[in-house]
Amino acid sequence: MIRALIYDLDNTIYPVESIADEVFAGLFKLIDDLAEGISASDIQTAKNELTRRPFQKVADEYGFNDELIEQATELLRNLTYNKPMHAFDDYRYIKTIAVDKFLVTTGFVKLQNSKVKMLGIAGDFKQIYVVDPESTEKTKRHIFTQILEKYNYKAEEVLIIGDDPESEIKEAKAVGIKTVLYDPEKRFTNADADYRITNHRDIGELIL
Ligand SMILES: [Mg+2]
Structure with missing residues (x-):
């Protein structure tokens, strides 16, 4: 029996x-x-990656120089988003799961x-x-x-739900927790996680 669900935020609860445009x-x-x-095409790829992955990882991978890292970190450290935001339509199913x-x-x-x-x-x-x-x-x-540990769940009583095979999915596997890849655009294969869903509604079948 599943007693707890652990969700990712970005691209799992709402579309980044x-x-x-505004945040980045x-x-x-x-x-x-x-x-x-850095080549123009790598810069473009790096920008795309930044909408999906933590700044520090992308900066490392694309070899951002120290000045860029320093100024960008200063900017991001103080950045907030203060306009209304909307979760994915199917977020309403997450709300109702007991x-x-x-x-x-x-x-x-x-x-x-x-x-x-804001959400x-x-x-x-x-x-x-x-x-x-x-x-x-x-x-x-x-x-x-x-x-x-804090809530006394066994690993098999928990599911991790997220959109990124390289982030929460990998991290959950490392500590033996089953994974659910939320993939509404069908970008990945089932092989990337224990389960794959394209709508949050589908979690209902997995927690029985
Ligand atoms: Mg995410």
């Missing part, structure tokens, strides 16, 4: 695309101004918290964790383990 405008300008020795729900998201703490606020979803979760790579060496797997 819906806020990307300043960052993308800094990249255009300061990136050196098991404990947690939100575990990676990113800059002010920005992630502002998104939770108005704080009340839907038993606890919300923001893993900020700037202030902790911990990753999502540590939080998953922490939740199991």
Whole structure:
């Protein structure tokens, strides 16, 4: 029996695309101004990646220089999003599922918290964790383990739901928790996780 569901935020609860222009405008300008020795096509790919993955990882992978990293980090550390936001249509199914729900998201703490606020979803979760790579060496797997210990769930009583095989899916596998890839656009195969759903409604069958 499943007693708890642990959700990712970005692209799992709401589409990042819906806020990307505004959130990333300043960052993308800094990249255009300061990136050196990176090809135009790599810069474009890096920008796309930034809408899906933590800044620190993308900066590493694409070899952003120190000045760019420093200025971008300063910008992102203080960034908040303060306009109304809308969850995916099928979020309403998450709201109605009667098991404990947690939100575990990676990113800059002010920005992630502002998104939770603007989505108005704080009340839907038993606890919300923001893993900020700037202030902790911990990753999502540590939080998953922490939740199991704090609330006395066995690993087999929990499911992790997220959109990124390289993030929460990998992190959950590392600590032996079953994974559900939320993939409404069918970008991946079933092989990337224990289960794959294209609509949050489908979680109902997995928790019986
Ligand atoms: Mg995500």
